[in-house]
Amino acid sequence: MFKLLRYLKPYRLLVLSVFILVFLQSMSELYLPTLMADIVDIGIVNGDVPYIWKIGGFMLLVAVIGMSVSIGASFLASRVAMGYGKLLRNKVFTHVSNFSLQEFDKIGTASLITRTTNDITQVQQVTLMMLRMMIMAPMMGIGGVIMAMSRDTKLSLVFVVVIPILAVLIILIASKAVPLFKVMQKKIDKLNLVLRENLTGIRVVRSFNRTAYEQNRFDDANRDLTGTALKVNRLMATMMPLMMLIINFTTIAIIWFGGIRIDNGNMQVGDLMAFIQYAMQIMMALMMMTMMFVMIPRASVSAARINEVLDMQPEIVDSEIVKPFAQKKGVIEFKDVTFSYPGAEQPALQYISFTAKPGDVTAIIGGTGSGKSTLIHLIPRFYDVDSGNVLVDGVDVRELSQEALREEISYVPQKAVLFSGTIADNIRYGKEDATVEEIEHAAAIAQATEFISQMPDGFESTIAQGGTNVSGGQKQRLSIARALVRKPEIYLFDDSFSALDFKTDAKLRAALKEETTTSTIIIVAQRVSTVMDADQIIVLDEGKIVGIGKHRELMSTCEVYREIVASQLSEEESA
Ligand SMILES: Nc1ncnc2c1ncn2[C@@H]1O[C@H](COP(=O)(O)OP(=O)(O)O)[C@@H](O)[C@H]1O
Ligand SMILES: [Mg+2]
Numbered sequence: 001m002f003k004l005l006r007y008l009k010p011y012r013l014l015v016l017s018v019f020i021l022v023f024l025q026s027m028s029e030l031y032l033p034t035l036m037a038d039i040v041d042i043g044i045v046n047g048d049v050p051y052i053w054k055i056g057g058f059m060l061l062v063a064v065i066g067m068s069v070s071i072g073a074s075f076l077a078s079r080v081a082m083g084y085g086k087l088l089r090n091k092v093f094t095h096v097s098n099f100s101l102q103e104f105d106k107i108g109t110a111s112l113i114t115r116t117t118n119d120i121t122q123v124q125q126v127t128l129m130m131l132r133m134m135i136m137a138p139m140m141g142i143g144g145v146i147m148a149m150s151r152d153t154k155l156s157l158v159f160v161v162v163i164p165i166l167a168v169l170i171i172l173i174a175s176k177a178v179p180l181f182k183v184m185q186k187k188i189d190k191l192n193l194v195l196r197e198n199l200t201g202i203r204v205v206r207s208f209n210r211t212a213y214e215q216n217r218f219d220d221a222n223r224d225l226t227g228t229a230l231k232v233n234r235l236m237a238t239m240m241p242l243m244m245l246i247i248n249f250t251t252i253a254i255i256w257f258g259g260i261r262i263d264n265g266n267m268q269v270g271d272l273m274a275f276i277q278y279a280m281q282i283m284m285a286l287m288m289m290t291m292m293f294v295m296i297p298r299a300s301v302s303a304a305r306i307n308e309v310l311d312m313q314p315e316i317v318d319s320e321i322v323k324p325f326a327q328k329k330g331v332i333e334f335k336d337v338t339f340s341y342p343g344a345e346q347p348a349l350q351y352i353s354f355t356a357k358p359g360d361v362t363a364i365i366g367g368t369g370s371g372k373s374t375l376i377h378l379i380p381r382f383y384d385v386d387s388g389n390v391l392v393d394g395v396d397v398r399e400l401s402q403e404a405l406r407e408e409i410s411y412v413p414q415k416a417v418l419f420s421g422t423i424a425d426n427i428r429y430g431k432e433d434a435t436v437e438e439i440e441h442a443a444a445i446a447q448a449t450e451f452i453s454q455m456p457d458g459f460e461s462t463i464a465q466g467g468t469n470v471s472g473g474q475k476q477r478l479s480i481a482r483a484l485v486r487k488p489e490i491y492l493f494d495d496s497f498s499a500l501d502f503k504t505d506a507k508l509r510a511a512l513k514e515e516t517t518t519s520t521i522i523i524v525a526q527r528v529s530t531v532m533d534a535d536q537i538i539v540l541d542e543g544k545i546v547g548i549g550k551h552r553e554l555m556s557t558c559e560v561y562r563e564i565v566a567s568q569l570s571e572e573e574s575a
Contacts, residue, residue: 004123004303007087011080018080018131021073026139028066029281030147033274035059037151040270077131085124092116092309100316101382102342107309110193115309118188119302126299133288141285148278151271155258159282162250166243166286173239174293180232181298185305187225194221239290247283254279316384322401325393328408330489330520332356332379337388339378347386348374349543356536358489361513361521363531365564366540372524373414375540376494379522380409392490410483412496414524416475418467423452424459426478430486438485445511446481447504448474473499480508484515491521497530505530528568537561 008015035055043052096103096112104112149156198205198214205214254276261267333355340347349371356362364372377383378390381397390397397405410430418426427439434442439459443449451474455461467475476499483491497505509530512521525531532551539547539554539561547558554561 003307004088007091008080008084008127010087011083014076014080015131018073018076019135021069021076022132022135023139024069025066025073026136026143028062028069029140030143030278031062032059032066033277034147035062036277037268037270037274040273041268042270044270045268073132077128080131081124081128084127085120088120088123088306089116092120092306095310098314098317099312100314101377102315103312105342107312108193110196111189111305112309113196114189114192115305119185119305122302123299123306126295129291129295133292137285137288137292139285140281141289144278144282144285148275148282151275151278152258152261152267155254155261155267155275158250158253158257158279162246162253163282163286166246166283169239169242169246170286170290170293173235174290174297177232177235177294178297180228180235181294182301184225184228184232185298185301187221187228191218191221191225194218236294243283243287243290247280250279250283251276316381316402318401319399321399322404323395323399325395325400325404325408327393328489329393330358330408330518331391331393332362332490332520332522333389333391333394334375334378335389335391337378337390338386339374339383340386341374341383347543349378352388352545354536354538354545354548356520356522358518358520360535361523361533363534363537364522364524364540365526365528365531365537365561367564369542370540371543372540373494374543376411376492376522376524379490379492380406380411408488409490409492410486410488411492412476412479412483412494414494414496416467416472416479416496418463418470418475418478420463420465422457422460422462423455423478426463427459427481427485430482430484434485439481442481442485443478445484445508445515446477447500447508447511448477448481451477471499473501473504476500477504477508484512489519491516491519493521493523495524495526497523498526502529528565539564 035058039052039055039059042048043055093116096116107115145156145159148159194214194217198218205211255272258267258272258275262269262272334352337349337352338347339349352375354362364375366372374383378385379392379397381390381402384398392400392405392408419429424436424439427442428434430442431438436459440449443452443459451470452458452461463470463478470478476496480493480496483493497508500508505527506529523531523534531537535550536548537551537554538545539558541560546560547554549557555565
């Protein structure tokens with residue numbers, strides 16, 4: 001919680017103003033009962049009407065000032081808290097944008113979203129409350145006691161009895177509520193997770209008739225959360241009436257003993273009235289303290305979760321001295337690379353060495369889980385190697401700036417991703433200042449022109465969120481167009497032709513070859529027909545290279561390759 005407060009720095013002047021205003025407000029509230037006592041004890045007792053008017057007018061003035069500063073404090077405090085929340089969200093978002101894929105794997109997307117929304121809102125609310133109460137509560141509490149004692153010291157003994165009782169009550173309730181709040185936060189996370197899985201996987205849920213099962217899963221998480229929330233709220237709800245009860249008994253005690261003292265001539269009526277008001281103010285201060293006792297631990301749970309994100313340092317960062325490219329050609333070289341995912345028992349890639357040259361097509365083929373995608377991920381430095389080197393144009397990727405490195409690369413992921421917006425927007429994602437001609441040209445090479453022209457608004461047709469209104473093959477072609485519009489030195493296609501039919505696949509690759517004569521192309525594929533005419537084919541098996549060469553050579557030297565070819569031929573023959 002306190003660590004996050006450093007982000008309040010830009011608001012320090014506003015915070016100071018809030019504190020000053022709240023201070024003034026507390027002063028005016030503490031002053032009012034005294035003035036009232038004066039009116040009663042001096043003005044009314046002596047029948048001095050001008051005095052009553054004078055002090056009464058003064059009271060009105062103090063009240064108006066108190067109200068104005070209170071409004072001012074609220075206004076400024078809201079500004080600070082909302083601005084602070086905005087700043088925090090921004091910080092978390094920017095920080096997360098720099099995460100490498102490893103960090104995403106660690107926290108999980110659902111939790112990252114809850115942390116940026118729910119947790120920050122929590123901290124924001126508590127900040128707002130704290131700004132108003134942090135000064136107010138002690139001022140009113142301590143000030144109230146001092147003022148009450150100055151009215152009548154003996155009667156103040158009532159507080160000696162009441163305040164310990166209240167303190168015990170507060171500590172009891174807070175010690176029960178705080179752990180519950182912590183649990184609640186976890187349960188909100190869980191609910192979010194179930195909800196997210198359900199919404200993103202709705203097609204699978206429907207097709208496997210698991211709606212009822214998922215409903216139950218959601219119900220469980222929901223009921224769990226509701227149960228905890230109910231418990232907490234019941235606890236908090238009992239607190240209010242209990243406090244009121246104690247306050248009312250306190251008032252009775254004050255009037256009782258005060259009455260006796262007035263009877264004996266030790267106290268005046270106005271003093272008693274003022275005394276009761278001070279008692280109320282002290283109780284209010286205690287209530288504020290309770291709120292803080294409960295809210296702060298709750299927010300500190302949220303704060304810890306936010307800090308966890310902010311403290312997580314991306315493992316992949318630019319090195320201190322980044323090397324510039326000597327020449328931008330697009331030569332990729334793997335030198336004895338071994339890589340394992342964090343926590344994995346076996347390396348996903350081992351002893352990988354090869355060179356991919358500009359103008360050539362390097363194809364990677366292998367069974368699922370053989371490490372093809374992993375290999376591709378190492379080139380734009382999504383992950384860092386355990387040993388060995390990945391070189392681009394002769395420089396280790398760890399010595400390049402990530403931006404410069406990725407500028408040279410167009411990557412088409414295995415699972416095509418489109419953003420909400422128009423088709424043109426999505427293609428332009430590859431190159432911000434792409435002209436209409438460039439976009440259309442890229443679409444043409446990607447064999448996307450035909451289906452785009454059949455859409456109602458052509459290139460201006462909108463893609464639904466998650467790209468649900470285009471087919472898998474159409475999605476792939478759009479994300480290929482997005483990569484093409486960039487005209488980079490290096491193209492990485494991770495199984496990007498899998499959803500295309502043989503004819504489109506062939507046409508696309510032919511057009512691609514004409515377009516990219518000077519670029520380095522790496523194609524991951526499952527189909528032999530896709531890789532057959534590549535300049536070099538790399539056969540991967542369980543993370544190791546078991547063959548490199550052209551189709552012909554591999555057919556005579558590589559057992560694994562022959563098996564792949566054989567299995568696909570028989571498939572086609574039987575089909
Ligand atoms: N993010 C990840 N964390 C841990 N292990 C992973 C991750 N991604 C892939 N793997 C593992 O690495 C191996 C290679 O996966 P991958 O490169 O995706 O294979 P391919 O693309 O050839 O199907 C698999 O055994 C897979 O379980
Ligand atoms: Mg893959």
